[in-house]
Amino acid sequence: MKNYEEVVGIDVSKKTIDVKCHLAGKHHVFSNEYKGYLSMFKWVRKTTKGVQLFYCFENTGNYSLKLASYLTLKEVPYVEESPITIKRSSGLVREKSDKIDASMIARYAWLYREELEPSKLKDIAFQEMGRLLGLRDQLVRNRAGLIGTFKETQQLLKSSSKYVGCVLLKRSTDYLAKQIKAIEARLQELILENESYSKNFSLLQSMKGIGFVLACQLIYHTQIFSRFKTWRQFSSYCGLAPYEYSSGTSIHRRKKCHYLGDRKMKSLLSMASISAIQHDQELRLYYKSKVAEGKPKMIALNNVRNKLLARAFDVVKRGTPYVLLKQYAA
Structure with a gap:
């Protein structure tokens, strides 16, 4: 991100975004929605007087996805960086607030502006794959927990088949297993719909030890x-x-x-x-x-x-x- 005269650091939370113009030293809070982004652009233009700049913020999952989508739509240059990279580069920080975090992000982007590369928004299919893989992991963990509870309950009871708790646990684990299979079926559809995904998936599965889930995770x-x-x-x-x-x-x-x-x-x-x-x-x-x-x-x-x-x-x-x-x- 060379040849830029200013950088805007943004700390993204669920409902608000804290915006800091690094060299201008100005800070403002906006809502994390479309109207807030419009207000942010107006305020930044007024504060920086139209100099060439780029935006930098941390990757916070769904919270930062809306902002990244909007900046991509408006063709505004931005860098979406890993939170731990920014944290480790900031030295000893004793205080924590959204305003301070926005300042840290802006400072990081300015110091490393010659090394940073502009970020690009992942395509819709790729985003869906990431969400499905995350949801599958969560369902697998939940199912494993219920199976453990079911086995412990079985050991305590002589006739667990008639106990309502065991019946409900069995139904829940079976239902989660169906949902996991439905997610895997959708992942398979996404892979088959994209030629690049499908080709790499087939190449990875030609190796012993790499199954469906690991191949999807490697691609993602x-x-x-x-x-x-x-x-x-x-x-x-x-x-x-x-x-x-x-x-x-x-x-x-x-x-x-x-x-x-x-x-x-x-x-x-x-x-x-x-x-x-x-x-x-x-x-x-x-x-x-x-x-x-x-x-x-x-x-x-x-x-x-x-x-x-x-x-x-x-x-x-x-x-x-x-x-x-x-x-x-x-």
Whole structure:
């Protein structure tokens, strides 16, 4: 975002947006709706006297989606940044308020304006995929909780089939299972409707260990493999890449993964790796060789997770399905 003379930082909440013009030093609050956006534009033009500027705000899910959609519609340049990136770049902050947050966002955007790239609104199908994946995760967690309660109740009662609580729990879990299947059916429709989604989905499922849910999640989180240039960058995003930890001559700890990462992707890749070790001869031998070298089993499993990611990025880049070479060995 070079050659801009001003930046407007916006702290987005459910009902309001706090707007701060960085160099002008002015702050104002507007409603987080269409009328509020119109008022914001008028106030910004008056405050900044028509200089070239861009907007910056945090990605807060549905709250910031309305603002991003409006700015895209008006062809106004903006940057939608990760909240933790802005927080970590702000140093020690003792006070918390929407006004202070807007100032932090504006300051961050101004300091890093030469490195920031303009954001683009995801297409409607991509947004729906994200919402459906999030809803599916929530329903799966709710169903798992109800199943646990149902099993505990069964252990307490001699005849649980007649107990109204067990009957209701069974009906609830069955209903949630139907809803999960309906979400998966809609996800399948979205994939088939889009040629790019469908092609990448087929390529990913050609690999052992990568099933329907993980393939959808990979397509969504990598933005059809355009968000990350290499699998190593995505591995770091998921929290799977080991980093060095040393200082001077006395501190030399072994490399380990950073605690910051996408826990959902990390969990899915762990399950995929366990499945791949059981069904993929190459990965099974690879895992056993790492354990034979003396590596702990969790580190060996992490190596398999990274191996899966490397394969996923390779098959998408080549545009051809994965082929298990061991089956053709003499």
